[in-house]
Amino acid sequence: MxxxxxxxxxxxxxxxxxxxxxxxxxxxxxxxxxxxxxxxxxxxxxxxxxxxxxxxxxxxxxxxxxxxxxxxxxxxxxxxxxxxxxxxxxxxxxxxxxxxxxxxxxxxxxxxxxxxxxxxxxxxxxxxxxxxxxxxxxxxxxxxxxxxxxxxxxxxxxxxxxxxxxxxxxxxxxxxxxxxxxxxxxxxxxxxxxxxxxxxxxxxxxxxxxxxxxxxxxxxxxxxxxTGTGKTHILVDASADPAQAVPIVVNAKTQRIGVCNALETLLVHREIAEEALPLLAAPLAEAGVRLHADDAAREILAAAGTAAEVVPATAEDWDTEYLARELAVAVVEDLDAALAHIRTHSTGHTESILTRDLRSQQRFLAEVDSAVVMANASTRFSDGGEFGFGAEIGISTxxxxxxxxxxxxxxxxxxxxxxxxxxxxx
Known part of the structure; x- marks a missing residue:
């Protein structure tokens, strides 16, 4: 009836x-x-x-x-x-x-x-x-x-x-x-x-x-x-320029937190982690972002005396679209480990690599299977308006x-x- x-x-x-x-x-x-x-x-x-x-x-x-x-x-x-x-x-x-x-x-x-x-x-x-x-x-x-x-x-x-x-x-x-x-x-x-x-x-x-x-x-x-959820990733590669990485990561996470292209997981190459993580954590802490960090990241941040609020990452954090002032953080051994992490946990929306190594950039752009893959840019640019399409009706994954x-x-x-x-x- x-x-x-x-x-x-x-x-x-x-x-x-x-x-x-x-x-x-x-x-x-x-x-x-x-x-x-x-x-x-x-x-x-x-x-x-x-x-x-x-x-x-x-x-x-x-x-x-x-x-x-x-x-x-x-x-x-x-x-x-x-x-x-x-x-x-x-x-x-x-x-x-x-x-x-x-x-x-x-x-x-x-x-x-x-x-x-x-x-x-x-x-x-x-x-x-x-x-x-x-x-x-x-x-x-x-x-x-x-x-x-x-x-x-x-x-x-x-x-x-x-x-x-x-x-x-x-x-x-x-x-x-x-x-x-x-x-x-x-x-x-x-x-x-x-x-x-x-x-x-x-x-x-x-x-x-x-x-x-x-x-x-x-x-x-x-x-x-x-149109999929945005479990977006940024990889700070070993060759990344920390001075460039900081504003990109902060923009991706904090410019507008409740949108699907906001950063949700930060991956940092081990070779640059001791230098880059404290630099990244400071402005994120000022913006009120809580870090859900793996063991390696927590150890580095503790040694640096960061003011950021840091909690242990759980298995759920790697698959969570927070849409809040929360950020999952992991230290990865190399590019292969980063690519494997993204393949496992990405929703196929948007990922970005920060690097000065052309070979790493080319591998990332070629091997990451998401709708939008970037190099040296904030994930917040993953948007129909920013692409010049006018208003978008959604982001298809x-x-x-x-x-x-x-x-x-x-x-x-x-x-x-x-x-x-x-x-x-x-």
Whole structure:
């Protein structure tokens, strides 16, 4: 028997599917005009959005939300303006729809072209990240798709306010409001229904903690693009420049702690550990970062008299995405040991090596099997915006369809156009 929630979510998905052709018919200039109008509306109504967010923050504080998660949830007028700017950035990007991926003329005269087309209806399931509401809606619109959003109960009021602003702009431009629909009010049952909405929803993208992603990947009947958790690593190699390593590590860990590209495990080559570890620990301690260190790292830090809070690392620490002022630290014997550690504990998101040895750099870049692999750079650059994609819809850690930061092209599909002149197959 169909429950009220089932009916409501399927109706929302059906409405989005019926609305999508209106968007697919728009030219780039029309889509960009809508995106810029959405950005303006968000800035104009920022007070309304921030007030709604305050209700979510009050509930989160009462529930004892972790600092990193609270940071993701929080909005102020400056952050709303930054979210609006992401829409303007998306408007400035080339329109992927209609782009010719490849083409040829066959010997028999048939003309072939593979072109980019909208996905259709994109479902997003995410947690306590109001910015994703706008990013996903804006990118979907630019890529010609409707979107069904489920942003979690923790951000219910924030997401409702944001979606209300965006839908009002659609209506003002004579577009169906159901190009953007939210199903937060239907809770976990709503997610279950969305995962079974095959035929109405073309792809489902989960973005959040490991539990959420695993639940969607293991239970969805709708095709899924998996965005993984960020158990990111930095290796300070034997040849690393300590003066360069310190600001990179501090930036990767502390610039924003509650995001998937923040540093979670620091590996230090034994040859440089006695020099580098105390230098790294000092600014991390000033930033309030607690170090979960292995025996070798603790011994070096104790001998140096570091002011950092240091606790023994457990087996769980090597697999934990803290999203907090916590950092796992290990001393590794050599590059081989570092690569083995990363292979065992990485979630395939982002890893970086700090080195002046070109051979070590080349080995690391070639052998680490993550979506983004870096040399001499902070993991915080693993981001669609930083890559020049505009607002990203997530960072895919799988290998099919898309991998790494997903911008406009990654949320399109393709089709083949075949033009003949009365051809029949012999």
């Amino acid at each position: 169909e429950t009220p929630v089932t009916a409501a979510v399927l109706d929302a998905a059906r409405a989005a599917k019926e609305a999508q052709p209106a968007l697919a018919r728009l030219h780039r200039a029309e889509k960009d005009r809508v995106l810029r109008a959405m950005a303006d509306a968000l800035v104009d109504r920022a007070g309304e959005v921030v007030a709604a967010n305050a209700r979510d923050l009050a509930a989160a504080d009462a529930a004892g939300i972790a600092p990193g998660l609270r940071d993701r949830l929080a909005l102020d007028e400056e952050r709303v303006a930054a979210i609006a700017e992401q829409l303007r950035d998306a408007a400035a990007l080339p329109d992927p729809i209609g782009e010719v991926i490849r083409g040829s003329m066959l010997d028999n005269g048939l003309e072939l072209r593979e072109v980019r087309v909208p996905m259709g209806v994109i479902g997003m399931v995410y947690e306590a990240r109001p910015n994703v509401t706008v990013d996903a809606a804006g990118l979907a619109l630019k890529a010609g798709s409707a979107v069904v959003l489920r942003g979690g109960s923790a951000a219910l009021h924030s997401n409702t306010a944001l979606i209300g602003v965006l839908r009002s702009v659609l209506a003002a431009h004579d577009l169906p409001e159901d190009l953007i629909v939210g199903i937060d009010a239907h809770g976990r049952e709503g997610v279950d229904v969305l995962m079974r909405a095959r035929g109405l929803v073309d792809v489902l993208i989960p973005r959040g903690g490991a539990g959420l992603i695993r639940r969607v990947v293991e239970n969805s009947l709708v095709p899924v693009i998996e 799988q290998k099919l369809h898309a991998r790494g930061p997903m911008g406009l092209r990654e949320i399109t599909a393709s089709k083949w156009l075949v033009v003949g002149q009365g051809h029949v197959r012999p």
